[in-house]
Amino acid sequence: MSLEKSAEPEHPAPAPATGAPSPAPAAAHGPGAVRxxxxxxxxxxxxxxxxxxxxxxEPDEHAERLDALYRSKTLGELQPLIGDLPAGQRSQPPGPAAPGPGPGQGRDMSFGGHKHGGIRVAGAKNVVAVFSSANRAGTWRVGSKVSAVAVFGYVELDLTEALFEQQHVTINATSVFGGVEIRVPENVTLRSNGSGVMGGFEVRExxxxxxxxxxxxxxxxAIMGSVEVKAIEGKRLRDLGNG
Incomplete structure (x- = not known):
């Protein structure tokens, strides 16, 4: 006599739970992922x-962090660069910058207030040389802020033929074991707010x-390097508003 096996298993598998949350994926977005x-x-x-x-x-630490700074792409990469500094302890992680002016809202100007084909005000321009050289010259558009950084390198900024989109321009110049040379037209106002640390920061106002x-x-x-600003005689911005 044979025994019939039950069609039902002795220990049936539990039915899948309904409404149970699935494991949360790793966060791919957030403030630190913002460009x-x-x-x-x-x-x-x-x-x-x-x-x-x-x-x-130390100068070499500063140079390394500057190099990392200008290679960074997201906000999350910036905060570790100042995390061990007092300012980094006081400040919140950097957030997205406020949006710039919309189309048609930027102020366009060159010397004399002449507009050049509806040029919008540009953001800050960075010219960086790390163990290399970099330059900006010719007819280029200068916004309200320009950064020039030379780390064991050389940066040249020539503004003698530039188109000024704003009347007030700030140039942040940092030289670490390198050199930054800036040339400006002779008929601009030139002011200085820099310092030399075992280096030279030369601006004739x-x-x-x-x-x-x-x-x-x-x-x-200028840290063991040089920053020099020269007004080039004979190089003048034309008053296009009157011409």
Missing amino acids: ASDADRDRIADILREALAEGRL REATDLRAPVITVQGA
Whole structure:
């Protein structure tokens, strides 16, 4: 006599739960994943420069962090660069920069207020040379802020033929074992707010006679390097508003 086996298993598998949450995927988005702007990098660069001037960073450490700063792509990559500095402890992680002016809202100008084909005000421009050289010359558009960084390298900025989109321009110049040379037209106002740390920060200030002329302020630091600003005689911005 044979025994019939039950069709039902002795220990049936539990029925799948309904409504149970599935494991949360790794966060692919968040504040740290936001792309960093030039303004974000400029803020971190200012903190690093102050830390170097205060002796909190050695020149080689400063150079390494600057190199990492200008290679960074997201906000999450910026905060670790200042995490061990007082300013990094006080400040919140960098957030997205405020949106710029929409189409048609930017102020376009060159010397004399002449517009060049509806040029919008551009964001900050970074010219960086790390163990290399970089330059910006010819007819290029200068916004309200330009950063020039030379780390064991050389940067040349020639503004003698540039188109100024704003009257007030700030140039952040940092030289670490390198050199930054800036040339400007002779008929602009030139001001300085920089310092040399075992290096030279040379800006001969001047005031333009035309109140509409661009006002260029060069700030930053030269650490065992040089920052030099020259007004080139004979190079003048034309008053296009009258011509």
